[in-house]
Amino acid sequence: MISPTDGNDARPAIAVHALAKDYGEVHAVRGVDFDVAPGEVFGFLGPNGAGKTTTINMLCTLTKPTSGWATVAGHDVVRERDDVRRNIGLVFQDPTLDSYLTGAQNLKLHAELYGVRSDLVKPRMEQVLRMVGLWERRDTKVMTFSGGMRRRLEIARGLMHSPRVLFLDEPTIGLDPQTRRSIWSYIRQLKEQEEITIFMTTHYMDEAEWCERIAIMDHGEIVALDAPETLKAEVGTDRVTIHTADDSAAIVALEQRFGIEGRVSEGALTFGVAAGEEFVPRLFAELGVSIRSVHVSRPTLDDVFMSFTGSTIRDAEEDHAKHRNRVMMQVMSGMRR
Amino acid sequence: MSTTAPTGPPQAPVETAPGAVPVVKVSVPRRTVFSELRAIRIVWRRELIRFASDRLRIVTSLVQPLLFLFVLGSGLQRLASAGTHGVSLRTFLYPGILCISVMFIAMFQAASIVWDREFGFLREMMVAPVRRSSIVIGKCLGGATVAGFQGVIVLALAGLVNVPYDPLLILGVFGLQLLLAFTITAFGVMIAIRIKQMQSFMGVMQMIITPMFFLAGALFPPSGLPGWLTVLNRVDPLTYAVDPMRRLVFAHLTIPPLARHALDSGVTWWGWRVPSLVEVAVIFALGLLMLGIAIWEFSVTE
Numbered sequence: 001m002i003s004p005t006d007g008n009d010a011r012p013a014i015a016v017h018a019l020a021k022d023y024g025e026v027h028a029v030r031g032v033d034f035d036v037a038p039g040e041v042f043g044f045l046g047p048n049g050a051g052k053t054t055t056i057n058m059l060c061t062l063t064k065p066t067s068g069w070a071t072v073a074g075h076d077v078v079r080e081r082d083d084v085r086r087n088i089g090l091v092f093q094d095p096t097l098d099s100y101l102t103g104a105q106n107l108k109l110h111a112e113l114y115g116v117r118s119d120l121v122k123p124r125m126e127q128v129l130r131m132v133g134l135w136e137r138r139d140t141k142v143m144t145f146s147g148g149m150r151r152r153l154e155i156a157r158g159l160m161h162s163p164r165v166l167f168l169d170e171p172t173i174g175l176d177p178q179t180r181r182s183i184w185s186y187i188r189q190l191k192e193q194e195e196i197t198i199f200m201t202t203h204y205m206d207e208a209e210w211c212e213r214i215a216i217m218d219h220g221e222i223v224a225l226d227a228p229e230t231l232k233a234e235v236g237t238d239r240v241t242i243h244t245a246d247d248s249a250a251i252v253a254l255e256q257r258f259g260i261e262g263r264v265s266e267g268a269l270t271f272g273v274a275a276g277e278e279f280v281p282r283l284f285a286e287l288g289v290s291i292r293s294v295h296v297s298r299p300t301l302d303d304v305f306m307s308f309t310g311s312t313i314r315d316a317e318e319d320h321a322k323h324r325n326r327v328m329m330q331v332m333s334g335m336r337r
Numbered sequence: 338m339s340t341t342a343p344t345g346p347p348q349a350p351v352e353t354a355p356g357a358v359p360v361v362k363v364s365v366p367r368r369t370v371f372s373e374l375r376a377i378r379i380v381w382r383r384e385l386i387r388f389a390s391d392r393l394r395i396v397t398s399l400v401q402p403l404l405f406l407f408v409l410g411s412g413l414q415r416l417a418s419a420g421t422h423g424v425s426l427r428t429f430l431y432p433g434i435l436c437i438s439v440m441f442i443a444m445f446q447a448a449s450i451v452w453d454r455e456f457g458f459l460r461e462m463m464v465a466p467v468r469r470s471s472i473v474i475g476k477c478l479g480g481a482t483v484a485g486f487q488g489v490i491v492l493a494l495a496g497l498v499n500v501p502y503d504p505l506l507i508l509g510v511f512g513l514q515l516l517l518a519f520t521i522t523a524f525g526v527m528i529a530i531r532i533k534q535m536q537s538f539m540g541v542m543q544m545i546i547t548p549m550f551f552l553a554g555a556l557f558p559p560s561g562l563p564g565w566l567t568v569l570n571r572v573d574p575l576t577y578a579v580d581p582m583r584r585l586v587f588a589h590l591t592i593p594p595l596a597r598h599a600l601d602s603g604v605t606w607w608g609w610r611v612p613s614l615v616e617v618a619v620i621f622a623l624g625l626l627m628l629g630i631a632i633w634e635f636s637v638t639e
Binding site for chain 2: 026060061062067076082083085086087090092095097098099100101105107109110111112113114115116117123124126128142157160161193194259
C-alpha cells in the first residue's frame with residue numbers, strides 16, 4: 001500500500017530541526033539540526049553520553065522530544081509515529097532477540113508484527129539471512145549464537161520489512177574486528193542492492209570513515225558535520241611523531257626554532273604542522289637534537305574530533321563518566337530532600 | 338587508532354557476491370484490524386513455541402499440585418475422615434488443585450513480560466507498528482492457553498482420585514481452567530508491566546497469590562466458616578473459580594447426600610447460593626477489567 005507521502009525520494013530521508021531533549025535539569029540533546037539524503041550512509045560520532053542514543057531514540061519514536069521537530073521518511077516522529085515505524089528498521093545497542101526462539105522464528109515474528117505479506121516472508125527471510133551468513137543456522141536457537149552472530153541476526157531482522165531508513169545504534173560495539181568488518185560489508189552490499197538510508201552511531205573513529213557524512217556530537221550538540229575527508233582537510237595540519245634522544249630538549253628546540261608546540265605522549269613526541277612531509281628535511285637540519293625515527297600521518301578523525309572538541313574521544317568519555325556521576329549524585333541528594 | 342597514515346577505509350571482504358540472492362522487496366502496510374489480529378496471533382504463538390520447547394517446566398509445574406493432592410490429601414485423610422462422610426480427602430481437594438495448578442502457571446506466564454523487558458525483547462515488540470493492546474491481548478491469550486494445557490495434565494490425574502473421565506466433565510473443567518488462566522494472566526500482566534525486576538515481581542506475586550489461594554476455599558469448604566473468614570473468602574476472586582469447579586466435579590460423583598452437603602454446599606451471598614453462571618461471569622468480568630487496565634498501563638509507558 002502506498003500512501004501519498006511514501007516514495008517521494010526528492011525529500012530528505014531524515015530532516016531534523018532544533019531537536020532537543022531534557023531530562024529534568026540534564027540537557028541530553030541541545031537543539032540539533034541536520035538533513036540526511038535518501039541513500040546516504042550517515043554517521044553520528046561522539047563519546048558515550050554525548051546524546052547520540054537519545055537522538056536516535058527520538059528519531060525512532062521511542063522518546064518524545066522536549067522541543068523541535070524531526071521527520072523520518074517524510075513523516076513526523078511525534079504526530080505520525082506509526083508511519084515512521086512502518087518505514088524504519090532498528091538495530092539497538094542492547095540485544096533484543098528472543099534467545100529461546102530460533103533465528104528463523106525471530107525473523108518470522110518480526111515479519112508478522114510488521115504485517116509483511118505472508119507469501120513474501122520466506123523469500124525475504126532467505127535473502128536477509130544469506131546476506132548475514134546465517135541461512136544455514138536458521139533453525140538453531142539463538143541462545144547458542146555468539147555475540148557477533150546475534151548482532152548479524154539483529155541486522156537481518158531490522159531489514160526483514162525492507163525499511164527505507166535503517167538505524168544502527170553502535171552496531172559493532174563489543175565485536176571482534178573480523179565481525180566488525182563483515183558487518184560493514186553487509187552495509188555496503190545493502191547500499192548496492194536496496195534503496196536504503198543508513199543512520200548509525202559509533203564511537204569507533206575508524207568506522208566513521210566509512211560513512212558518507214558524519215556529524216560529530218559532543219555535550220548534546222553537533223560540533224561538526226561533513227564528509228570525513230572534508231573534515232580532515234579542515235584540520236589542515238599533518239601529525240608528525242618523532243623519537244628523539246632527548247624529548248625535553250627537542251620540545252624547547254621546536255618552540256624556539258619553529259614556533260611549534262609539541263607534546264610527549266606514549267613515549268613519542270608529536271606535533272601538528274602543515275605539509276608535514278616537506279617539513280621533515282628542515283626538521284633534521286635545524287632541530288639540533290638527534291632524531292631516531294620520524295613518522296608523518298594525515299589527520300585522522302581523532303584529530304578532527306580533537307580540533308572540534310578540544311579533547312580526544314577517550315578523554316571525553318572519561319569526562320562524561322565523571323559528569324554523569326556528578327549528575328547522579330545531585331539527583332540522589334535532591335531525592336533525599 | 339594508531340598514528341599510521343590511514344590508507345582509506347579498511348577493505349572488507351564481501352562474503353556473498355552481490356546479486357547471488359535475489360532481492361525480495363516487501364512493504365509494511367498501514368495498520369488494519371487484520372494486521373492487529375496477525376500481531377495478536379504471533380505474540381500468542383510465541384508463548385506456545387516457548388512452552389513447547391521447555392519440557393522441564395512442564396514437569397516441574399506438576400510437582401506442587403501433586404504434593405497438595407497426594408501428600409497433603411493422604412496425610413490429612415485420617416484426621417478429616419469424620420467430616421468427609423466417606424469421601425476421600427483427595428477427591429475433595431481435587432477441584433481446588435485443578436484451579437491452583439492453573440493459577441501458578443498463569444502467574445509464571447505473566448512474569449515473562451518482566452523477562453522480556455530484562456532481556457530487551459519487549460523493545461522489539463514496542464517499536465513495531467502495532468497497537469500496544471494487541472501485544473497485551475496476545476500475551477494474555479498465550480498465557481491462558483499454556484496454563485490451560487498444563488491444567489489438562491492435572492485433569493488427566495482424575496482417575497487416581499476416583500473422579501470419572503466423563504467427556505462433559507473434562508470439557509467443562511478445561512473451559513473453566515482456560516477462563517481462570519486468562520484472568521490470572523491478565524492480573525499478572527497488569528502487575529508485571531509496572532515492575533522492572535524479576536525478583537520484585539516474584540515477591541509481589543507471592544504476597545498476593547498465597548493469601549488468595551488460602552482464602553479461596555481450595556483446601557476447605559466455604560460454608561460454616563467463622564464470620565471474618567467468610568467475608569475474606571467471599572471477596573477473594575479465586576473463590577468464584579474454585580466453587581464452580583467443585584460443583585462441576587461433584588456433579589459427576591456418586592456420593593451420599595450428607596457428604597455432598599458437607600463438602601459442596603457452595604458459596605452464598607447473604608444466604609443465597611450463587612449460581613455457577615454468575616461466578617463464571619464474575620471471573621470473566623474481572624479478567625476483562627484487568628486486561629483493560631493492563632492495556633492502558635502499557636499504552637502510557639514510553
